Amino acid sequence: MNNSLSEIYQALFLHYGDLQWWPAKTPYEVMVGAILTQNTAWTNVEKAIGQFEDDLTPERIHHLPLEKLQDLIRPSGFYKQKSQYLKVLTEWFMSYDCDVKRIQNLPLSDVRKELLGVHGVGNETADSILLYAFHFPTFVVDAYTMRLFKRYPLDAGKTYVQVKKFIESRIPADVLVYNRFHALIVQNGKEHCKKKALCEGCPLEGSCKKCFD
Numbered sequence: 001m002n003n004s005l006s007e008i009y010q011a012l013f014l015h016y017g018d019l020q021w022w023p024a025k026t027p028y029e030v031m032v033g034a035i036l037t038q039n040t041a042w043t044n045v046e047k048a049i050g051q052f053e054d055d056l057t058p059e060r061i062h063h064l065p066l067e068k069l070q071d072l073i074r075p076s077g078f079y080k081q082k083s084q085y086l087k088v089l090t091e092w093f094m095s096y097d098c099d100v101k102r103i104q105n106l107p108l109s110d111v112r113k114e115l116l117g118v119h120g121v122g123n124e125t126a127d128s129i130l131l132y133a134f135h136f137p138t139f140v141v142d143a144y145t146m147r148l149f150k151r152y153p154l155d156a157g158k159t160y161v162q163v164k165k166f167i168e169s170r171i172p173a174d175v176l177v178y179n180r181f182h183a184l185i186v187q188n189g190k191e192h193c194k195k196k197a198l199c200e201g202c203p204l205e206g207s208c209k210k211c212f213d
């Protein structure tokens with residue numbers, strides 16, 4: 001692993017430990033969560049998922065009338081859009097008989113391309129599903145990651161793809177490391193590297209450019 005990235009990872013891991021992501025009971029729940037979390041806080045996703053009362057399966061979503069599905073996911077916001085996204089993502093999963101192993105046997109680049117072709121699935125949603133539902137070694141970049149690397153003096157790039165390539169070319173493809181690293185960045189983004197940075201007490205305080213501005 002590149003030295004600077006390794007330092008970031010180690011500092012965050014020492015501070016926060018293993019965050020045990022993704023908080024879901026099944027790969028399908030990860031997929032649903034990845035859609036529902038678009039443009040909303042995770043607490044709202046939890047409320048929406050809670051509405052399914054432990055009965056969150058592709059078959060149920062597939063058969064639910066759209067309006068009923070919208071009622072259930074309403075707490076996550078943008079529920080009309082998201083209900084349609086869930087329907088088509090579920091259809092895609094069902095086209096593989098909801099067989100996770102069958103998907104895992106395909107090349108990562110093929111599955112990523114297919115997911116990006118599903119209505120409502122962009123880079124971040126696709127990579128979240130690939131990494132956390134199917135355990136492919138692909139790095140997830142999100143708003144917290146973009147903010148961190150805008151502030152941290154690494155010149156990691158300005159777009160999703162640039163930052164993803166920057167990280168993936170410096171950290172060997174490892175599902176557990178990618179899983180933990182993304183989770184740690186999100187946690188630090190929530191606690192310290194917010195829109196208005198709270199640098200005091202941040203595990204990266206000693207090495208991050210922003211602190212010396």
Ligand code: SF4
Nearest residue numbers: 192193199202208210
């Ligand atoms: S030191 Fe400040 S700017 Fe740097 S990562 Fe931490 S909170 Fe963000």
